Amino acid sequence: MASLPNGAASASAASSAAGGGPAVVDKEVDFANYFCTYSYLYHQKEMLCDRVRMDAYHSAVFRNAHHFRGKVVLDVGTGSGILAIWSAQAGARKVYAVEATNMAEHARELARANDVADIVEVIQGSMEDVVLPEKVDVIISEWMGYFLLRESMFDSVICARDRWLKPDGVMYPSHARMWLAPIRSDLAENKMEDLEIAMHDWNLFVEDTESYYGVNMNVLTKAYRAEHEKYYLKSAIWNNLHPNQVIGQAAVIKEIDCLTATVDEIREVRAQVTMPIKLDMTRLAALAGWFDVHFRGSKQNPATQEVELSTAPDVNGGTHWGQQVFLLTPPLKVNEGDNVKVSFTMVRSKENHRLMDMEFTYELHESSGKQLPAITTKIYLE
Amino acid sequence: MASLPNGAASASAASSAAGGGPAVVDKEVDFANYFCTYSYLYHQKEMLCDRVRMDAYHSAVFRNAHHFRGKVVLDVGTGSGILAIWSAQAGARKVYAVEATNMAEHARELARANDVADIVEVIQGSMEDVVLPEKVDVIISEWMGYFLLRESMFDSVICARDRWLKPDGVMYPSHARMWLAPIRSDLAENKMEDLEIAMHDWNLFVEDTESYYGVNMNVLTKAYRAEHEKYYLKSAIWNNLHPNQVIGQAAVIKEIDCLTATVDEIREVRAQVTMPIKLDMTRLAALAGWFDVHFRGSKQNPATQEVELSTAPDVNGGTHWGQQVFLLTPPLKVNEGDNVKVSFTMVRSKENHRLMDMEFTYELHESSGKQLPAITTKIYLE
Numbered sequence: 001m002a003s004l005p006n007g008a009a010s011a012s013a014a015s016s017a018a019g020g021g022p023a024v025v026d027k028e029v030d031f032a033n034y035f036c037t038y039s040y041l042y043h044q045k046e047m048l049c050d051r052v053r054m055d056a057y058h059s060a061v062f063r064n065a066h067h068f069r070g071k072v073v074l075d076v077g078t079g080s081g082i083l084a085i086w087s088a089q090a091g092a093r094k095v096y097a098v099e100a101t102n103m104a105e106h107a108r109e110l111a112r113a114n115d116v117a118d119i120v121e122v123i124q125g126s127m128e129d130v131v132l133p134e135k136v137d138v139i140i141s142e143w144m145g146y147f148l149l150r151e152s153m154f155d156s157v158i159c160a161r162d163r164w165l166k167p168d169g170v171m172y173p174s175h176a177r178m179w180l181a182p183i184r185s186d187l188a189e190n191k192m193e194d195l196e197i198a199m200h201d202w203n204l205f206v207e208d209t210e211s212y213y214g215v216n217m218n219v220l221t222k223a224y225r226a227e228h229e230k231y232y233l234k235s236a237i238w239n240n241l242h243p244n245q246v247i248g249q250a251a252v253i254k255e256i257d258c259l260t261a262t263v264d265e266i267r268e269v270r271a272q273v274t275m276p277i278k279l280d281m282t283r284l285a286a287l288a289g290w291f292d293v294h295f296r297g298s299k300q301n302p303a304t305q306e307v308e309l310s311t312a313p314d315v316n317g318g319t320h321w322g323q324q325v326f327l328l329t330p331p332l333k334v335n336e337g338d339n340v341k342v343s344f345t346m347v348r349s350k351e352n353h354r355l356m357d358m359e360f361t362y363e364l365h366e367s368s369g370k371q372l373p374a375i376t377t378k379i380y381l382e
Numbered sequence: 383m384a385s386l387p388n389g390a391a392s393a394s395a396a397s398s399a400a401g402g403g404p405a406v407v408d409k410e411v412d413f414a415n416y417f418c419t420y421s422y423l424y425h426q427k428e429m430l431c432d433r434v435r436m437d438a439y440h441s442a443v444f445r446n447a448h449h450f451r452g453k454v455v456l457d458v459g460t461g462s463g464i465l466a467i468w469s470a471q472a473g474a475r476k477v478y479a480v481e482a483t484n485m486a487e488h489a490r491e492l493a494r495a496n497d498v499a500d501i502v503e504v505i506q507g508s509m510e511d512v513v514l515p516e517k518v519d520v521i522i523s524e525w526m527g528y529f530l531l532r533e534s535m536f537d538s539v540i541c542a543r544d545r546w547l548k549p550d551g552v553m554y555p556s557h558a559r560m561w562l563a564p565i566r567s568d569l570a571e572n573k574m575e576d577l578e579i580a581m582h583d584w585n586l587f588v589e590d591t592e593s594y595y596g597v598n599m600n601v602l603t604k605a606y607r608a609e610h611e612k613y614y615l616k617s618a619i620w621n622n623l624h625p626n627q628v629i630g631q632a633a634v635i636k637e638i639d640c641l642t643a644t645v646d647e648i649r650e651v652r653a654q655v656t657m658p659i660k661l662d663m664t665r666l667a668a669l670a671g672w673f674d675v676h677f678r679g680s681k682q683n684p685a686t687q688e689v690e691l692s693t694a695p696d697v698n699g700g701t702h703w704g705q706q707v708f709l710l711t712p713p714l715k716v717n718e719g720d721n722v723k724v725s726f727t728m729v730r731s732k733e734n735h736r737l738m739d740m741e742f743t744y745e746l747h748e749s750s751g752k753q754l755p756a757i758t759t760k761i762y763l764e
Contacts, residue, residue, distance in 0.1 A: 002528055029414045038383070042610070042613075054594070151383060214468075218495070220462070224424075
């Protein structure tokens, strides 16, 4: 048979094949699918090399050291331990650093090597299971996935907050937003071409298999196309966009107050936005999604200096999150003054609660008053 | 955080992180890690396009149609159903085609479209759980993974044989062999260079992280190197070798009679072989592993025409299995007349029984009589 190297394909088909329901998360499967990635230093380094990410958290901690000095801090998903160590360096009395993977051992070594082993206590386990000896003043965590909510890690932060944050405690970050914007891009055409090449290749394969081996595979053509349409056209595409690819006004589709948000509030995201096109004679090829988070402290306990971490398209280069591109195929011709009205829904995948199924219904309202029929498309963030 | 697209990293660290033991296989995890790959038509097509594989099975069935005519056949892991359909076309009275993934539905469609739906009965489930209404005359299966035993799928074939094959039944294929050979290759140097580049990059990262962010990561340098040595130097490398890269005599390290083999016989493979070098002034950069299988029927019930499926290096191009390259770093200078003595052990990975941990101890006996000290290296087939 010879399968691909272990895990090289998306595992999203797994539980459905096994007939599992969506309700309960099998912890061992979750490890195989998700946490394992974070047990590699290679991947930790990738995140530690993201300057935008690092600068934002570093500034947030050290410019607001009054939030940390003499305080008790909880770092949810500490990874290599960097945020826990910074918290200690900023003056924390105690830092609990929780990590599910074996990376915990490296975090411990790193704390020791940086002379904060007496302050940083690394605890290996699921945040949901860990018991702390005391409540905490600050919860710090870098929990954001692609398009903010992929990975569903904020669930663990909410759980930590509800169980361990003092009533006047602060969240780092304190706020998060999801953005959507109309963009131009060659990706739509490229991917449609890739699909046609794949189908041409399939058709030759069907002919060959019939003539050489006497089996007609044509009955699977429709399923093959569906599989490849999903792969090429209906999967969110990671991209670092140039700001000039954004052809209209970006819109906020979700705002999260990290101090009060509940899992129910983030399990589904629904929004209706209208985005004015600001460029003439161009093509709307896709919508792009990104997020930003802010470090503002809390109302009772505000930040001295607010810090923003934005993953929007930026001329100075991007972050490891990039932006997610959701293709609209075929692209629509648009002009300045047109409006794109989008209804957006995002729910967790039934097969894997850390992946997202999205639906976009988009309508073009031309400046002439003409309105094109609404089109609905599904996109998978896997 | 932003993990890689789902499952993009090896999942082998998963169960160890979760603290699981090696004994019991969690079926849901096994689906997430393994079976899911086979639920994509893309992957099925890759196997169906392997002409060497297809020609061998096609010839084996149709040149030995007397094994199939009027008989009951079991296809273990039917995938798209091709072997089951051929068995029916060769005259089988009944074919049970067992498939664990949702690919079963496509196999059913394909049988219908090729007018053998009355003969081919597709059963979705694990071979271990399936109950057939009768014993079978033939078990056909394409169960071979990289270096024959990766994926451990032959376990399911053994289970099927012990439960469902009639005493005078035949196995397709009937025999299998694993081969090892000394090779020359630039891969060793390339991978060592990749490792040094990765470490140089890491060292810059350590400097930057200290100067920009006040954290000394140097304590993790050793672990980073170990992780990358495993990735670059100690992981089996898929390659389609040219026969002229084989610089000595290949040796059989394992022979399997599919009619009698037990799981105990394949759970571990141990061999000691001596391979004469046949090329002067060259470098032994690696050992290569591959396999072949034969279709000979059984003693009572021999094939009319024996067929071989070999995955050895071939000038006419290779198979989707390629060969597996196991680097010996650093390479050794060798000459015609030298002998390479290799002690080989392969066991299943504790974390995932479908992956393999290998150990090679190799000694060069020069034709001059000089003997170099033995070197031991571990290689992971993931």
